Amino acid sequence: MPVTSQPLGRRERNKQEKLDRISAAASELFAEYGVEDVTTQQIADKADIGTGTLFLYAKTKGELLLLVQNAHYAEALQRGRADAETTPDALGAVMAIVRPIVECNRTQIDNGRFYLREMVFGDPTEPQHSAALSIVAQTEEAIAAILDREKPAGAGDAATAARIVSAIMFVSMAASVNAGLETEALERDIRTQISLLIPR
Template identity: 65%
Template sequence: MPLASQPVGRRERNKQQKLDRITAAARELFAERGVDEVTTQEIADKADIGAGTLFLYAKTKGELLLLVQNSSYADALAEGTSAAEHIPAVLDAVMAIVRPVVECNRKQIDNGRTYLREMIFGDPEEPHHRDALLLTVQTEKAIADVLQRDERIGSGDAATLAHIVSAIMFVSMAATINVAAPVDDVVQEIRNQVQALV
């Protein structure tokens, strides 16, 4: 029997169910009170697992936040990339990718800022951190693809510019000065800088 068509075993199903419960519990508690106000024991209790089991899936609370936020970031990136396909103007298409990512990050601002910090300074050997870094690579690729619509921008320059756009986006979302800023203001700040860049 080919590998792809083999049924998933009970052990794997149980692991996935635990991961789903952990993710749901952490998502709910982080959204209610913020990552800094939630303990890993509370997450374990809500997920109906032991604390030791929790640490098999994520070694720290920061990694739990990465687990939760990565799926939201991936959804936001897919939404933005899809929207950008139908927008002819390069700047508008880039911002179509950026806006849902900013909205996702600003749903709970402290969590969003902590997520960015974990993404940048976390352990790259940890799987949830690797997934977060992969999302940044995918974001930059999506932006580079849009930038290459401009015939003056080659693939190398597009990749470099996309990296700069990504840095602008992350700094704008994480900056203390923008803590109270609404999404539209953060997006406009990013747009102004990207417009000067391209």
């Protein structure tokens, strides 16, 4: 007998509707002004809720940024996976995954760097932080699958190599010295580093 999902009750629908408003408000304000220049009061006002209600969904601006960026990061990873499927060589396929993530992170550079700091140093028990780490794990799994499938010379253990690729990508995006780099230049630098790990 097929399992059918129960429709959401009124309370759950109201909670989801508030969460959607909060996400939309935070996303718009962060994109326009940057996370550092936006207050939680501004987000609450734009979402048409009280600040007390806002804090039921996210305790800090960092958590709000994770909420917003996690959705964008997940979409970028999905696009990258699709592109990687049609890319024949291992390095090109790995870069097909990396490229949309870098572009997503660099849409608003300060927000992207803040997001990465929050991922690394944020509260791991917080649900949005946990979701961010889950997306990182999915990214590493996708890269490991490419390396395992292609088995390029010198790749070694695919899972370990994928963690190294992930570290290269995140450190490169977060580094202060790279904040002024154009996205294409950053992608070339990441590709150069990864190519030492995954020779053609």
